Every structure is written in structure tokens, then in C-alpha cells.
Amino acid sequence: MARMASTRRVAISSLAAWLAGFLIFFPILWMVLASFKTELEAFAIPPSFLFFHWTTENYATVQERSDYLHHALNSIIVAGGSTLIALLIAIPAAWSMAFSPTKRTKDVLLWMLSTKMMPPVGVLVPIYLIYRDFALLDSRAGLVFILCLGNLPIVIWMLFTYFKEIPKDILEAARMDGATIGRELIYVLTPMAVPGIASTLLLNLILAWNEAFWTLNLSTLNAAPLTVFIASYSSPEGLFWAKLSAASTLAIAPILVLGWFSQRQLVRGLTFGAVK
Amino acid sequence: MGQITLENVQKSFGPVHIIKGADLDIADRSFVVFVGPSGCGKTTLLRLIAGLEDVSGGKILIDGKNVVDVPPAKRGLSMVFQSYALYPHMSVRGNIAFGLKMAGLSRAEISKKVEEAAATLNLTPYLDRKPRELSGGQRQRVAIGRAIVREPKAFLFDEPLSNLDAALRVQMRLEVTRLQKQLGTTAIYVTHDQVEAMTMADKIVVLNAGKIEQYGSPLELYEKPANLFVAGFIGSPKMNFMTGDVAARYGAATIGVRPEHLKIARNGEGWPGTILVAEHLGSDTFIYVDAGPIGTLTARHVGELDLGSGDRVMLSAEPVRVHRFDQSGQALRA
Numbered sequence: 001m002a003r004m005a006s007t008r009r010v011a012i013s014s015l016a017a018w019l020a021g022f023l024i025f026f027p028i029l030w031m032v033l034a035s036f037k038t039e040l041e042a043f044a045i046p047p048s049f050l051f052f053h054w055t056t057e058n059y060a061t062v063q064e065r066s067d068y069l070h071h072a073l074n075s076i077i078v079a080g081g082s083t084l085i086a087l088l089i090a091i092p093a094a095w096s097m098a099f100s101p102t103k104r105t106k107d108v109l110l111w112m113l114s115t116k117m118m119p120p121v122g123v124l125v126p127i128y129l130i131y132r133d134f135a136l137l138d139s140r141a142g143l144v145f146i147l148c149l150g151n152l153p154i155v156i157w158m159l160f161t162y163f164k165e166i167p168k169d170i171l172e173a174a175r176m177d178g179a180t181i182g183r184e185l186i187y188v189l190t191p192m193a194v195p196g197i198a199s200t201l202l203l204n205l206i207l208a209w210n211e212a213f214w215t216l217n218l219s220t221l222n223a224a225p226l227t228v229f230i231a232s233y234s235s236p237e238g239l240f241w242a243k244l245s246a247a248s249t250l251a252i253a254p255i256l257v258l259g260w261f262s263q264r265q266l267v268r269g270l271t272f273g274a275v276k
Numbered sequence: 277m278g279q280i281t282l283e284n285v286q287k288s289f290g291p292v293h294i295i296k297g298a299d300l301d302i303a304d305r306s307f308v309v310f311v312g313p314s315g316c317g318k319t320t321l322l323r324l325i326a327g328l329e330d331v332s333g334g335k336i337l338i339d340g341k342n343v344v345d346v347p348p349a350k351r352g353l354s355m356v357f358q359s360y361a362l363y364p365h366m367s368v369r370g371n372i373a374f375g376l377k378m379a380g381l382s383r384a385e386i387s388k389k390v391e392e393a394a395a396t397l398n399l400t401p402y403l404d405r406k407p408r409e410l411s412g413g414q415r416q417r418v419a420i421g422r423a424i425v426r427e428p429k430a431f432l433f434d435e436p437l438s439n440l441d442a443a444l445r446v447q448m449r450l451e452v453t454r455l456q457k458q459l460g461t462t463a464i465y466v467t468h469d470q471v472e473a474m475t476m477a478d479k480i481v482v483l484n485a486g487k488i489e490q491y492g493s494p495l496e497l498y499e500k501p502a503n504l505f506v507a508g509f510i511g512s513p514k515m516n517f518m519t520g521d522v523a524a525r526y527g528a529a530t531i532g533v534r535p536e537h538l539k540i541a542r543n544g545e546g547w548p549g550t551i552l553v554a555e556h557l558g559s560d561t562f563i564y565v566d567a568g569p570i571g572t573l574t575a576r577h578v579g580e581l582d583l584g585s586g587d588r589v590m591l592s593a594e595p596v597r598v599h600r601f602d603q604s605g606q607a608l609r610a
Contacts, residue, residue, distance in 0.1 A: 175348045
């Protein structure tokens with residue numbers, strides 16, 4: 001009896017999980033489907049789900065009208081660059097806060113996090129003016145800089161919680177074993193921290209790739225990443241749903257693939273420390 | 277060589293004095309146990325010797341050389357941690373070899389020494405496993421292997437057996453003692469378990485609230501406790517203490533008699549009382565006696581005793597078995 005009840009419970013919860021998963025996934029699916037429709041079918045009511053005239057003409061149009069590769073390259077440079085610089089700054093920062101904390105470490109961490117609580121639009125005007133004066137508008141360096149700063153608090157926090165989980169005993173054991181600080185870093189700490197650094201890197205890459213506020217406001221063409229590429233299909237002449245969907249699909253495809261292959265790392269990164 | 281001397285070693289964290297001036301002489305090849313209740317500073321004292329904490333004052337001499345400014349890596353000591361602290365990403369072989377690798381030994385030498393250590397500790401079949409694939413007892417042995425392979429001047433053990441189950445603990449206790457004797461390396465061992473202390477140590481250091489209460493062989497501590505704290509801490513069940521008129525008759529502020537030294541009789545001379553509880557273990561009988569104004573006394577009788585709750589008994593002790601303490605709790609010697 002108990003066995004049957006538990007089978008049923010498993011069935012119900014799997015069903016609920018699939019349903020929730022489908023709900024979350026549906027907008028992406030709908031976007032991909034819309035990208036293969038004609039403009040007319042894309043906003044037809046009632047909407048057609050699978051039985052419509054499949055076409056790839058939107059992709060051709062998008063390619064024709066704008067340079068996908070140019071924007072994709074910008075996205076890679078901006079997301080990758082900001083992530084790498086953020087890590088270079090965050091690793092030593094998180095390291096020292098985790099392993100030689102002071103009385104103010106908690107306050108510093110909270111203060112850093114508090115900068116994420118402010119709406120970015122609050123500082124848009126000053127930053128825009130600074131960028132204008134320093135000729136950083138529409139430059140890759142400018143975007144790398146702002147995204148790096150924007151994500152730094154989160155990167156430091158993630159790494160901090162990771163490093164915190166490394167037992168101090170193990171570092172002391174290495175010290176007793178005759179390891180200098182440098183060798184302790186190379187042989188003991190880094191190998192133990194690699195999974196944490198990897199998932200922080202992935203998450204930050206995704207955040208930077210998807211960041212739209214600063215990229216839309218601070219770039220127009222030269223440095224414009226894929227977010228700007230998508231936005232360019234929402235024009236004053238009206239929305240082109242099918243083309244917008246095609247552009248969006250193209251824009252999220254690389255990061256979706258990356259996310260798919262690294263989902264284990266990502267989940268571990270997001271739930272790390274929650275369960276022992 | 278592994279002679280360790282502490283001279284007025286002090287440690288404070290901010291305003292809190294953890295170690296209030298410790299003097300100690302640990303002879304080469306001896307097995308010394310630091311024992312005391314939790315929070316007494318025993319682990320701190322061990323970490324000071326290891327160099328994992330800096331002293332606030334005093335000297336630590338290893339083979340006559342002051343090492344307070346020497347980093348842990350250069351003190352030539354090895355440590356076994358309570359949590360084992362194995363490197364999780366390295367195999368057993370890698371764990372044991374790490375210290376040798378850091379010392380810059382050749383690959384062949386490292387391999388030879390690791391094999392030897394593994395053989396001593398019955399770890400040979402597990403050399404290529406990761407720590408997470410080992411049981412608690414095996415992990416503990418890897419931690420010990422990592423300590424012995426470096427041939428240190430002394431081993432420092434920080435409650436190494438407290439995470440093991442009771443049966444394994446007894447077995448490992450024997451193994452550690454045997455290994456220490458076989459290698460002839462000085463060992464300092466921290467524990468809160470007085471049975472471990474009594475069974476393993478050549479000499480015991482009893483610590484209380486950052487102070488060394490007594491330093492001596494297990495039997496010295498048992499037979500001649502220096503003060504009330506040591507008298508109460510060493511021995512199980514605890515020593516009976518009596519104050520007031522009973523003590524005054526012996527010319528002391530407090531007297532103490534160990535449960536195994538109380539003679540139990542149905543009548544005759546002694547302290548009269550009523551048995552509250554009698555525990556019959558077969559090999560021993562423990563009785564808890566309400567002795568009126570004296571308080572509750574515990575007595576131990578070897579073998580079976582035909583007495584039970586409610587029976588009247590007389591308890592007495594030979595004068596030589598009575599420990600006498602003055603007002604300040606220090607032992608009075610005849």
C-alpha cells in the first residue's frame with residue numbers, strides 16, 4: 001500500500017515539475033516558434049501553435065538588415081572581458097575577506113551588495129556625462145568597464161561564500177606540511193576553489209551577456225552587443241514580431257547552449273552552501 | 277630529537293587571556309597529553325606550539341631554539357587535526373606525499389616513504405582512493421600517515437579520535453600509542469577524555485581556565501592530585517569531597533576520597549548513610565549513598581555486592597587514602 005502511495009506521489013510531483021518547467025520554458029519556445037512564422041501569422045488570433053507555414057525568411061531578413069556577427073563579437077568581448085576583469089579583482093578580494101576577516105568585513109560585504117539595491121537609472125545621467133567627457137560612449141572598453149563594476153558585488157559575494165566553505169583546517173594542514181603561501185595557493189586552495197570559480201564565471205558571463213540597461217544606453221552601433229541588435233527590431237514604425245523573435249533567438253542561442261552544457265556547474269553554484 | 281620547552285607562554289585574544297603563562301618541559305620521545313574541560317585552552321596551547329597562532333608573550337623552545345617567530349612550516353612538527361583535514365582533491369598517496377613534495381624530495385624517495393608509511397598503517401590497498409571514498413577510521417589513518425611520513429621532531433594531535441565511534445576509538449588509541457613508541461617521536465596529544473589521557477600518556481598536563489593545574493605521570497595525578505580541580509577531574513567516577521566537621525577532623529578544609537577507596541560495611545566505624553541507588557555491573561557495583569549532612573557519596577566495590585536501595589551502610593576509608601586540601605583548594609601533604 002505504502003509503495004503504491006509513494007509511486008503516486010512521485011507521479012504527481014513529477015507532473016507538477018514538468019508543468020512548472022514547461023511554463024517557464026514556454027516564452028522561449030513561443031519566441032523560437034514565432035521566429036519561423038510570417039509576420040502575419042506571428043500575431044494571428046487565435047495563435048497557431050505548430051500548424052503554420054514554416055519559413056526561415058525572417059532569419060534571412062535579419063541577416064540582411066544588420067550584421068549579427070558584429071554584434072555577437074561585441075557581446076563576446078563585453079561579456080567575456082567584464083567577467084575576466086571582475087574575477088581578477090574579485091578573487092583576491094573574496095580571498096582576503098574569507099581567510100583573514102576583520103571586524104568590518106561583514107559591513108564591507110553588505111555595503112557592496114547595497115550598491116545593487118539602487119536602480120541603475122538613478123546614476124544614468126552622471127555616468128552618461130562622464131562617458132561622454134571621456135569619450136567612452138559606444139566603446140567596448142566603456143561597456144566592459146560598466147558591466148564589470150555592476151557585477152563585481154555579486155561576483156565577490158559568490159566567491160566569498162565559496163571560499164568560506166573551504167575548511168580552514170585544510171589550509172593549516174598544508175602550512176604544517178611545509179607549504180609556503182604561494183604553494184598553498186597553487187596546490188591546495190586553487191584546486192579546491194576551481195568549481196566555485198567556474199560557476200561564478202559562468203553565471204557572470206550570462207548576467208553580462210543579458211545585461212540590457214547599460215548596453216542600450218551607452219552604445220549605438222560600434223560597440224553595440226546583441227541586446228542592441230534585438231532592440232533595433234522594435235522600431236517606431238511598429239513591431240515586427242517574427243523578425244524580433246528571429247533576432248532574439250539568434251542572440252540568446254550562444255548563451256543558451258553554454259548554459260545547457262554547464263547546467264550542473266550553474267546549479268551547484270547557485271545552491272552551494274545550502275546543503276552540506 | 278624533539279624536546280619542547282615552554283617558558284611563560286601567554287596568549288590573549290583581545291582582552292581575553294586564554295593561556296595565562298604556561299611553563300612546561302616535554303622530554304624527547306615522551307608522549308604528553310593535554311587534558312582539561314572544553315574551553316580550558318588546551319587546543320590553543322597546541323596551536324601555539326604548532327605556530328598556527330602567535331604567542332602574546334613567552335618563549336617556545338624546540339630542541340633549545342626559540343621558535344616563536346618561526347612559521348609553522350619551519351618548526352619541523354606535524355599535526356593531526358580533529359577533522360582530519362585531508363586534501364579532498366588528492367588521492368591518499370597525494371595526501372601522504374604532499375609534505376615530502378613540499379620538502380623537495382626526489383620522486384623515488386617520496387614514493388618509497390609513502391609506501392612505507394602506507395604499509396605501517398595498513399593503507400596500501402587504498403593509496404589511489406580519494407578521501408571521500410574512505411571510512412572515518414581510514415581517513416584518520418591517512419591523517420596520521422601524513423604526519424609520520426615527514427619524520428617530524430614531534431607529532432601534535434588535536435583530539436584526533438573524537439569523531440570515531442567508541443570501538444574504533446579504543447583500537448586507534450592502541451595503534452597511536454604503539455606507533456609513537458615504535459617511532460620514538462615526541463608526541464603531544466590534546467583530548468578532553470580523561471580515559472584517553474590516562475591510558476596513552478607518559479605524562480599528563482591538566483589544564484583549567486588557561487592555567488596548568490598539574491603536570492605529572494598518570495599515576496601521580498591519580499595518587500597525588502595537586503589541588504581540588506585535578507582531584508575531581510582525574511578518576512571516574514569522580515572523587516567524593518567532604519567539607520566541614522568531617523574535614524576538620526583530618527585538619528583540612530576539604531577532604532576527598534575516591535569511590536574505589538571507600539569501604540562498604542553493614543555496620544562498624546565510618547560515615548553512616550542510606551543507599552539511594554545501587555548499580556550492579558557484575559564486575560563492579562556502584563552505590564550512591566545519602567550520608568546525611570556530609571552529602572551524597574559514591575562508592576565502588578569490585579565484584580557483586582548484595583545491597584540495594586534503602587539499605588543502611590557504613591562507609592570508611594583508610595587514612596592514607598584520604599586526600600586533604602586547604603582553604604584555597606591546594607593539596608596538603610603530610
